[in-house]
Amino acid sequence: MNSPEKSNSExxxxxxxxxxxxxxxxxxxxxxxxxxxxGLLFSxxxxxIVMLHLAVKALRPAKLPFPIVHIDTGHNFPEAIEYRDRxxxxxxxxxxxxxxxxxxxSGRVQASTLPGASRNRLQTPVLLxxxxxxxFDAVFGGARRDEERARAKERVYSFRDEFGQWDPKNQRPExxxxxxxxxxxxxxxxxxxxxxxxxxxxxxxxxxxGIELPSIYFAHERQVFERDGMLMAYSExxxxxxxxxxxxxxxxxxxxxxxxxxxxxKSNATTLEQVIAEIAVARVSERGASRADDRTADAAMEDxxxxxxx
Amino acid sequence: MELLRIxxxxxxxxxxxTLIGRLLYDSKAIYDDVLDSAERHxxxxxxxxxxxxxxxxxxxxxxxxGITIDVAYRYFSTPKRKFILADTPGHVQxxxxxxxxxxxxxxxxxxxxxxxxxxxxxxxxxVISALLGxxxxxxxxxxxxxxxxxxxxxxxxxxxxHALLTELExxxxxxxxxxxxxxxxxxxxxxxxxxxxxxxxxxxxxxxxLPDKSENAPLRFPVQYVxxxxxxxxxxxxxxxxxxxxxxxxxxxxxxxxPSGATTTVTAIDTPEGEASSASEGDAVTIRISDNLDISRxxxxxxxxxxPTTDNSFDATICWMSERTTLKPGLxxxxxxxxxxxxxMVSEIECRVDINSLSNVGFCDELSLNExxxxxxRTSEPLVFDKYADVRGTGSFILIDESTNETVGAGMIGRxxxxxxxxx
Numbered sequence: 202m203n204s205p206e207k208s209n210s211e212x213x214x215x216x217x218x219x220x221x222x223x224x225x226x227x228x229x230x231x232x233x234x235x236x237x238x239x240g241l242l243f244s245x246x247x248x249x250i251v252m253l254h255l256a257v258k259a260l261r262p263a264k265l266p267f268p269i270v271h272i273d274t275g276h277n278f279p280e281a282i283e284y285r286d287r288x289x290x291x292x293x294x295x296x297x298x299x300x301x302x303x304x305x306x307s308g309r310v311q312a313s314t315l316p317g318a319s320r321n322r323l324q325t326p327v328l329l330x331x332x333x334x335x336x337f338d339a340v341f342g343g344a345r346r347d348e349e350r351a352r353a354k355e356r357v358y359s360f361r362d363e364f365g366q367w368d369p370k371n372q373r374p375e376x377x378x379x380x381x382x383x384x385x386x387x388x389x390x391x392x393x394x395x396x397x398x399x400x401x402x403x404x405x406x407x408x409x410x411g412i413e414l415p416s417i418y419f420a421h422e423r424q425v426f427e428r429d430g431m432l433m434a435y436s437e438x439x440x441x442x443x444x445x446x447x448x449x450x451x452x453x454x455x456x457x458x459x460x461x462x463x464x465x466x467k468s469n470a471t472t473l474e475q476v477i478a479e480i481a482v483a484r485v486s487e488r489g490a491s492r493a494d495d496r497t498a499d500a501a502m503e504d505x506x507x508x509x510x511x
Numbered sequence: 512m513e514l515l516r517i518x519x520x521x522x523x524x525x526x527x528x529t530l531i532g533r534l535l536y537d538s539k540a541i542y543d544d545v546l547d548s549a550e551r552h553x554x555x556x557x558x559x560x561x562x563x564x565x566x567x568x569x570x571x572x573x574x575x576x577g578i579t580i581d582v583a584y585r586y587f588s589t590p591k592r593k594f595i596l597a598d599t600p601g602h603v604q605x606x607x608x609x610x611x612x613x614x615x616x617x618x619x620x621x622x623x624x625x626x627x628x629x630x631x632x633x634x635x636x637x638v639i640s641a642l643l644g645x646x647x648x649x650x651x652x653x654x655x656x657x658x659x660x661x662x663x664x665x666x667x668x669x670x671x672x673h674a675l676l677t678e679l680e681x682x683x684x685x686x687x688x689x690x691x692x693x694x695x696x697x698x699x700x701x702x703x704x705x706x707x708x709x710x711x712x713x714x715x716x717x718x719x720x721l722p723d724k725s726e727n728a729p730l731r732f733p734v735q736y737v738x739x740x741x742x743x744x745x746x747x748x749x750x751x752x753x754x755x756x757x758x759x760x761x762x763x764x765x766x767x768x769x770p771s772g773a774t775t776t777v778t779a780i781d782t783p784e785g786e787a788s789s790a791s792e793g794d795a796v797t798i799r800i801s802d803n804l805d806i807s808r809x810x811x812x813x814x815x816x817x818x819p820t821t822d823n824s825f826d827a828t829i830c831w832m833s834e835r836t837t838l839k840p841g842l843x844x845x846x847x848x849x850x851x852x853x854x855x856m857v858s859e860i861e862c863r864v865d866i867n868s869l870s871n872v873g874f875c876d877e878l879s880l881n882e883x884x885x886x887x888x889r890t891s892e893p894l895v896f897d898k899y900a901d902v903r904g905t906g907s908f909i910l911i912d913e914s915t916n917e918t919v920g921a922g923m924i925g926r927x928x929x930x931x932x933x934x935x
Contacts, residue, residue: 217514217593222783226795227735227754234736234808234850258783259795262748263740347586354583372581373918374607374832376614378754379847379909383916397595399586 225394226259236339243269245281246457248343268295274320275302276438280415299331329365351503359391365509431464518616530691537698591717606881613643641679648684656690730758732812733849750797756904759791775802809851811895831878833919838878848908854891898925
């Protein structure tokens with residue numbers, strides 16, 4: 202009680218992060234012990250980076266006994282792809298890629314011609330094919346419950362039927378730290394080790410652990426244009442329409458998704474400390490700020506999750 | 512201060528969602544776009560006032576029907592503490608969800624409508640909290656604005672619940688008169704109830720001290736996974752990974768391996784932050800030992816004294832959670848206890864417990880959905896366990912249906928002292 206305020210609050214952050222870390226490590230070890238073929242969904246975004254970092258910690262000094270899996274829309278930030286490839290090489294682990302462009306080419310999925318359509322929804326069939334072809338019985342995902350209201354109701358071990366569907370009304374009760382991973386052939390479990398982390402926890406953990414992130418998370422100059430009040434990155438995948446003007450702005454990205462639906466925000470935060478300071482006072486949620494896909498409807502995520510989305 | 516896990520339950524009308532909405536809103540855990548979306552919806556329903564409850568409603572199905580169907584987890588933090596709140600509906604058919612929410616909680620938040628006093632649901636929530644071993648209860652007596660902020664209304668409810676909580680052996684309890692809708696005594700102290708001298712809810716939760724659980728508790732370490740890198744660099748490394756369920760472990764300590772009973776010495780403790788000389792409850796670590804013993808997932812490490820029980824038959828309190836089947840003697844199930852999965856058979860159902868009257872209903876031959884009973888189980892292999900009242904992590908288990916793979920039951924080994932003995 203006598204120690205100065207600041208060191209108290211630093212200690213506080215640290216002890217709470219350690220509790221979250223321990224819980225996530227427990228979940229990851231449970232999966233490795235009980236499933237035959239897990240895979241870890243990895244986008245090069247901060248949440249999947251933290252999840253992978255935790256998996257490495259959970260099993261070290263052994264090498265990760267499972268591959269990382271990327272569902273590639275073909276519309277990625279080059280910085281995230283570079284980060285993904287380098288990470289797989291450094292860890293000496295297998296990288297499985299489910300490719301939306303390949304699925305489009307083979308006719309497995311059809312691109313929507315509607316204005317404003319993205320490849321977001323196309324990821325679901327490709328993800329499900331990748332899980333089936335890879336015979337994955339458990340798939341780690343980096344989703345957090347604070348992200349979105351449908352996520353708030355999802356289990357740590359989220360059962361998926363033969364069609365990859367999530368049924369919110371028919372979820373297995375989840376008690377203590379006892380997870381039920383039993384499935385029949387063709388079914389699988391999505392496992393969310395970061396369920397109890399918030400966006401701020403993720404950032405503070407990245408800072409404490411000194412985890413490297415793709416450069417797009419920090420303020421940089423980029424050609425952007427404004428659409429629906431959001432700053433979209435100008436790229437070969439997304440071009441301005443109807444007189445939208447391209448200009449140069451100093452931006453950073455709060456989430457890393459498909460370039461066509463991920464918006465940046467004006468920022469001068471070039472260090473982790475500065476990013477955290479901005480997030481701590483932010484008044485808009487990260488999905489609301491940067492995901493055009495979640496703006497479609499109040500229940501956009503719930504609908505997509507039911508179909509088998511991340 | 513550590514992270515605080517709170518479980519709450521309530522019905523549609525007692526203002527639980529409004530209270531949570533208020534906590535999230537006033538502690539600024541709600542972002543503007545989420546607020547906008549709730550406000551938009553509030554207008555759609557043509558509510559006269561902004562409906563704070565909509566901040567916490569989850570699914571489309573729930574919003575349309577105005578109900579809550581499941582456990583939802585909410586997160587908020589203040590400069591002092593981070594909170595995880597398990598939010599469950601409190602109706603009788605949701606006993607299953609209340610048990611689930613309470614299983615990971617440090618504190619139960621019970622909400623009572625000041626106009627209605629202690630109703631069946633308040634009692635049920637208190638009993639389930641006690642059953643699940645929650646040591647702290649905070650009772651919010653809500654809607655004080657609708658009873659003119661009268662002290663005697665508050666005191667009557669306080670006295671009723673105080674008696675029940677004492678009977679349930681929950682000694683740490685606290686009562687706060689609030690108006691969730693108008694914000695009285697939630698985050699900021701109300702000036703409309705000068706007779707209430709304590710602080711509002713949020714500061715109370717911020718300052719709530721949890722006892723240091725590792726102190727004097729026996730060491731329990733269920734082995735989760737054996738780490739063997741088999742690489743050139745770590746050729747001889749063999750570590751037992753797991754989360755400490757109770758107590759403390761130190762390098763150099765002599766420990767027992769169960770169920771075999773062999774003893775050995777801890778040579779190293781690897782934590783996520785590197786090697787450490789000790790670790791305690793809740794830590795996810797890897798323990799290395801001096802002897803080459805046959806230890807695999809499902810084994811338990813403990814101190815050499817105060818060892819856990821090893822047996823293939825035990826009594827337990829079960830909450831049955833299946834909509835399709837009932838629990839009957841002779842039923843075969845899978846049991847997952849700590850890191851050990853085996854088969855279990857119900858040998859006897861001793862009694863069903865009426866959680867409203869706290870009495871034991873006596874002999875019964877089955878338990879159906881949301882019923883709680885005292886049973887005897889036999890397992891295909893001996894389990895290494897403690898009574899739930901002594902160690903949560905080694906006294907709890909789940910039951911899994913072998914054909915559907917659904918989780919159909921939650922169990923706590925032993926008998927809660929407040930349930931009274933079997934009347935035959």
